[in-house]
Structure formats: structure tokens, C-alpha cells
Amino acid sequence: MSNKSILTIQNVSFSYGSTPVLKNFSLDVKERDIISLIGPSGFGKTTLLQLIAGDLKPETGTITKIGLWRRVFQKSSLFPWLTVEENIKLGLRGVDSTNTLNFDTIISILDLGRVLKNYPRELSGGQGQRTEIARALIGKPDGLLMDEPFSSLDYLIRHQTRNYLTEILKEYPMTMLLVTHDIPEAVAFTHKTYLMQGQPASRLKEYFNDGDPKELTEKIWNDLEIRNE
Amino acid sequence: MQRVNALSFIFIVMVVGLWAYLSYEQSYSPSVFPYFFDFLKVIGDELKSGRVVNDLIASAFRWSAGLFLSVIFGLPMGLVIGKNKFAQKLLLPYLNFFRCLSPLAWIPFAVIWFGIGDAPVIFLIFLGCVFPILFSTIQAVQNVPKVYDQLAKDYAYSESDYLIDILLPAILPQVVSSLRLMAGLAWIVLVPAEMLAGKEGLGFAIMDARNGLRMDLLVLNMLTIALIAHQIDILLLKLNQKSKVRWGFEQ
Numbered sequence: 147m148s149n150k151s152i153l154t155i156q157n158v159s160f161s162y163g164s165t166p167v168l169k170n171f172s173l174d175v176k177e178r179d180i181i182s183l184i185g186p187s188g189f190g191k192t193t194l195l196q197l198i199a200g201d202l203k204p205e206t207g208t209i210t211k212i213g214l215w216r217r218v219f220q221k222s223s224l225f226p227w228l229t230v231e232e233n234i235k236l237g238l239r240g241v242d243s244t245n246t247l248n249f250d251t252i253i254s255i256l257d258l259g260r261v262l263k264n265y266p267r268e269l270s271g272g273q274g275q276r277t278e279i280a281r282a283l284i285g286k287p288d289g290l291l292m293d294e295p296f297s298s299l300d301y302l303i304r305h306q307t308r309n310y311l312t313e314i315l316k317e318y319p320m321t322m323l324l325v326t327h328d329i330p331e332a333v334a335f336t337h338k339t340y341l342m343q344g345q346p347a348s349r350l351k352e353y354f355n356d357g358d359p360k361e362l363t364e365k366i367w368n369d370l371e372i373r374n375e
Numbered sequence: 376m377q378r379v380n381a382l383s384f385i386f387i388v389m390v391v392g393l394w395a396y397l398s399y400e401q402s403y404s405p406s407v408f409p410y411f412f413d414f415l416k417v418i419g420d421e422l423k424s425g426r427v428v429n430d431l432i433a434s435a436f437r438w439s440a441g442l443f444l445s446v447i448f449g450l451p452m453g454l455v456i457g458k459n460k461f462a463q464k465l466l467l468p469y470l471n472f473f474r475c476l477s478p479l480a481w482i483p484f485a486v487i488w489f490g491i492g493d494a495p496v497i498f499l500i501f502l503g504c505v506f507p508i509l510f511s512t513i514q515a516v517q518n519v520p521k522v523y524d525q526l527a528k529d530y531a532y533s534e535s536d537y538l539i540d541i542l543l544p545a546i547l548p549q550v551v552s553s554l555r556l557m558a559g560l561a562w563i564v565l566v567p568a569e570m571l572a573g574k575e576g577l578g579f580a581i582m583d584a585r586n587g588l589r590m591d592l593l594v595l596n597m598l599t600i601a602l603i604a605h606q607i608d609i610l611l612l613k614l615n616q617k618s619k620v621r622w623g624f625e626q
Contacts, residue, residue, distance in 0.1 A: 201525055217529060223522040226622040227544045240531030265618065267625050 150177045151212075152289055152321050153198065158207035159346075160193060166346040167193050170207070173340065173350060175321060177288075182324040182332035184366065185342035191325040192220070194347075195293050198323075213288030214241060218278050218295040224266040230277050231262040237284035247286050247318060255317065256280050256310050272303035276310060283314060289321040296331065308335050329366050333359045341366055409590035417591045426580075427599060433575035435603070437493055437568075438561050441500025445557065449505045450550065453512025454542065463513075474506035478564050482571065491573040496565065503564035504557040511553035515546035548615075548623020555611045562604040 153175035160168045167190035175181060185191050196202045198209055199217055216237070224233045234253075238246055253259050256276040266274055275295060282290060296304040312335070315322065326332050332339045333355050339362075341351040351369060353362060379387075391411070397403070398410035405413060421427040456462045456470075478499045485495035523545060527537045569578025577596050584593035614620055 199525065200528065219522055219525075221522065223520070223526055225523075225541070225544070227547070227619045236526075236530055265622060267622055 151175065151210075152177045152179075153212070153215075153323070154208075154210045155194075155198070156208050156210075158197060158204040158209060160190070160197060160202065160204055161346070162193075168197075168204075169344070169346040169348040171348055171350075172207075175289075175323060178319050178321055179338065180315065180322045180324075180336045181338040181340060182326055182336040183340050183342060184326060184329060184332050185347065186370065187327060189342045189345070190347045191327075191342065192293055195291050195323075195325055198291060211289065214285060215289040215291060216282035216285065216287040217291035217293065218275075218282050220294045220297060222266065222274055222278070222298075224274060224277055224281075226266050229263050229265055230258060230269065230273075233266070233277055234258075234280045234284055237281040239285075241285035245286055247284050249284065251317075252280050252284055252314070255313055270303070271299050272307055275299060275303075275307050279307075279311060279314070283318070286318070287320060289323070292322065292324045294326055295324075297326075297328075304331075311335075329363050330359065333362050333366070339366060341369055343369075406588040406590060409594050413591040414594055417589075417595050421592070421595060427577075427595065430575055430577045430580045430596070431599060431603065433493075433572070433579075434565060434569065434577040434600075437496045437500060437572070437576065438565055440493070441497045441564075442504055442557060442561050444497065444501045445504035445508055446554070448501075449508035450512055453509045454516055454538075456509075457513040457516025467513075470506070470509065474510065478502035479567055482568075485568075486571060491571055493572070495571040496568045496576070496578075499568040499571075500561045500564050503560050507557050507560065508550070508553050511549050512546060515549035516542065518549075519545045544619060548620050551611070551614050551620050554614075555608060558607050558611055559604060562600055566600070 151174050153173070155171060155173040157170045157172055158168055159166070159170055171190075171194070173183075183191055183194070193202065195217065197204055198211065199215070224230075225236070228236075234249070253262065256279065258273065258276055258280060261269060261273055261277075266277070269277065275298070278295070296307055299307060308331070322336070324332065324336055329339075333353075337355055339353040339355055341353070343349040343351055353366060355362060395411040397408065398412055401410070402408075456466060481499060481502055482495075485498050489495040489498055519542065523541050526532075527541055532541065565576075566578035566581055569576040570582050572579045577600050580596045581593055584590070584596060615624060
């Protein structure tokens with residue numbers, strides 16, 4: 147981790163029609179931070195990622211991101227008419243071809259070698275999600291946005307996919323922002339967890355995920371505003 | 376494709392046998408019930424004179440031209456309307472209104488505008504086929520997952536790249552299905568439309584045979600259309616098996 151900010155969200159507000167979702171929301175992400183953003187459904191987590199990605203424009207405030215950012219979506223976004231290999235290589239679009247991750251290495255770490263010629267419909271849930279991750283990573287991004295990327299996977303595959311990703315991050319350190327509603331996952335997988343608070347979301351409570359995961363999970367769970375209602 | 380199995384083979388042998396028997400008995404007049412043996416003879420005569428082949432070539436040209444024009448016009452228009460809310464509001468009510476109209480209702484206009492010959496037939500086939508391709512393209516474009524648009528932005532697709540590498544492949548299965556429907560529809564429209572052809576064409580030959588009470592010739596022309604239309608349908612069905620299309624039917 148360094149002190150250089152790679153993503154700065156300053157006083158961002160956003161609403162869907164007359165329903166405010168984010169109000170004066172701020173977050174500063176440093177280079178090589180691996181953080182998770184937690185909040186119950188409807189607290190604007192996905193909206194925040196869409197704002198960061200540029201799908202939505204903030205009503206007020208600014209979002210500054212540095213370098214190349216890629217994202218992994220909640221639902222499958224692989225092109226069904228392309229093979230796994232062709233889907234992954236899409237990640238090389240619009241990036242400097244001399245500064246990418248090695249295709250064979252990433253395939254080997256994510257164990258996709260046997261399915262390169264297959265089409266997405268022929269993959270298991272875990273293989274599909276690993277293909278999405280490979281596509282996002284192959285262009286060697288500076289930052290990775292992940293919107294509940296494991297939510298469609300069953301427990302074992304979810305655990306396995308997380309391990310693959312941890313291995314990749316060890317090999318190629320980068321900034322990662324994981325949005326999830328799964329507290330144990332956030333605690334186990336990232337270095338820092340932010341809990342979105344307020345309705346509309348306006349504050350963040352910060353937790354360092356270096357203590358006892360069980361205790362930390364309990365603590366965050368107790369701090370969830372929805373639980374106290 | 377449904378292959379000819381033993382049961383269907385026995386069935387057709389029985390039907391042809393019955394036809395041959397009734398023809399042999401001559402219970403009905405040949406102007407009402409074509410005789411099987413006249414039919415066999417007319418196949419030889421028509422092939423020898425080359426007339427059926429000329430008719431087939433003329434019809435195939437009109438069929439392909441009508442189909443081609445409807446794709447050239449309907450597909451891009453479907454892309455524009457499918458992507459554009461303003462165009463949907465402006466045009467959809469009228470397009471929905473006109474698509475319910477039989478293309479044959481346009482015959483008087485076809486004659487006034489295009490006279491007699493290939494052009495009015497092509498125009499009527501175009502009218503019969505353009506609405507299916509237009510509406511299926513609009514629907515296919517509207518069904519393209521939103522996440523593809525987000526991907527296109529993330530991965531720096533230009534507008535032309537988006538069209539060629541995302542939008543067209545994403546709608547291809549539905550377009551191919553629609554093409555199959557249109558191919559059949561074009562043959563259906565072709566027969567009555569070719570009464571405007573003036574000369575040549577399988578549809579024209581059917582009208583001509585009817586006017587001359589040549590039912591044996593009429594049956595030959597009918598079977599030629601069915602055979603060609605069926606073969607084209609098999610070819611288009613094979614397109615569905617291609618990996619760039621098949622995914623659309625397996626999801």
C-alpha cells in the first residue's frame with residue numbers, strides 16, 4: 147500500500163428521481179488498497195460503482211480516478227458468441243500492448259487452460275466468473291471494481307474463486323474495491339472494510355481486517371443500521 | 376431437419392399409389408383432378424423445353440431481390456428504432472398499424488407505381504418480408520443486455536466497433552430465425568404477386584396453368600416451389616447450428 151490516492155470521491159450526491167441514494171459521500175482509495183464496501187441492499191453500493199465507472203454522473207461532487215480501471219460484474223457479462231480465449235483477449239482492447247499481464251500466466255493461475263476453446267454456455271459458474279476476472283485483469287489495470295462478483299456462486303466455488311483472485315493479487319498487486327453484502331467475505335478477503343451508513347448513504351465506518359475475523363464480523367454486524375431498526 | 380423415415384416413406388408411397396390408381400380409373404376429369412401419368416409426362420416435357428427452369432430462375436431472382444431489399448432496409452431501420460426511444464415513439468404506432476395489412480392489398484398500387492414485370496413482384500415480396508425483419512430486429516436490439524453497453528464503454532469500443540463486434544453478433548440468432556420466417560413468407564407472397572409479372576415465374580406459371588385448366592402443369596409448379604422453399608429452409612436451419620448463432624437457442 148502507498149499513500150498515493152488512486153480514487154477520490156468527494157462530496158458526491160446522487161438520487162434516482164426523488165429518492166436520494168448518496169448524499170455528500172466521500173471516499174479516498176490509496177494505491178494498492180484492497181478494500182471492501184459493505185452495506186445492505188438498496189444502500190447505493192452498485193450505484194456508487196456505476197458512478198465510479200462513469201455509467202452515471204454525480205449530481206454534485208467529483209470523482210477522480212487515476213490509471214486504468216476494470217470491473218467484474220455481478221451477472222455474467224461474457225459474450226456468448228465468443229470463446230473463453232476470445233472473451234479474455236477483449237481485455238486487451240484500448241491498453242498499451244507492451245504493458246499487459248502474460249496471457250499464459252493468468253490462464254494458468256485461474257486454471258482456464260482446458261476451457262479456452264469453449265463457449266460461455268459450456269462453463270461452470272466458477273469457470274465463467276474466473277473468465278470474467280481474467281478479462282478484467284489481462285490489461286494490467288491499476289484498479290479493479292468488483293460488484294458482488296461471487297454472489298452467484300455456491301459456497302465452495304465462491305471460496306475457491308476468492309483464493310484464485312488472492313493468488314493473482316499476490317503476483318500482480320493492484321487496487322481493488324469490492325462491493326458486497328457478505329460481511330465474512332469482506333473481512334476474509336480484503337484489508338480494509340468500509341460500512342456505508344446513513345440513509346441516504348453519507349458516512350463510512352472504517353474497519354481494519356487484521357484482527358479476529360469472527361469478532362470483526364460480529365462488530366460490523368452490530369454496527370449495521372438496518373439491524374438496529 | 377426431419378429425415379424421411381420408414382413410416383413417412385410408406386405414407387408417401389401410399390398417397391402416390393392412390394393418386395396413380397384414381398388416375399388409372401379416370402373417375403374424375405383431368406381439369407379437376409390431375410392425372411398422375413400426365414404429371415409424369417409433363418415433368419419430362421417441361422425439363423426438355425426448359426420452361427420450368429426459366430420460370431424457376433425468374434422467380435428465384437424476384438424472391439432473392441425482395442428478400443435482399445427487405446433485409447437491407449429492415450435491419451438498419453430496426454437497429455435505429457431499437458436503440459432510439461424517440462424513433463420508437465415516432466414510428467412504432469404507424470409501423471404496427473401497417474404491418475397488419477396483407478402485402479397483396481398493395482397490388483393496385485404496385486401496378487400503378489411499377490407497371491408489369493419484375494418490379495411490382497419484388498415490391499410486394501419486400502412488403503411481405505420487411506415487417507418481420509424490422510420488428511424482430513427492434514425486439515432483439517431491445518433485449519441486448521445493458522451490461523454489454525457498459526463493457527463497450529470500459530473496453531473503449533468505438534461506435535462502429537460496437538455495432539460490428541457487439542450489437543450485430545448479439546442480435547444474430549434472432550435475425551437468422553426471422554430470415555427463415557421471411558424466406559417462407561416470400562414464397563407465399565410470390566405466387567399471387569407473380570400475376571403481375573406478365574411472363575415467366577413459377578407463380579405466373581401456376582396462374583397460366585389454371586387458366587388453361589392444365590392441372591398436371593399446375594401440380595408440377597406447385598411441387599417445384601415447395602421443393603425449392605424446403606431446400607432453402609434446410610439451408611437456413613443449418614445456419615442455426617453455427618456457433619455464432621447457436622448460442623441464442625441454447626441459453
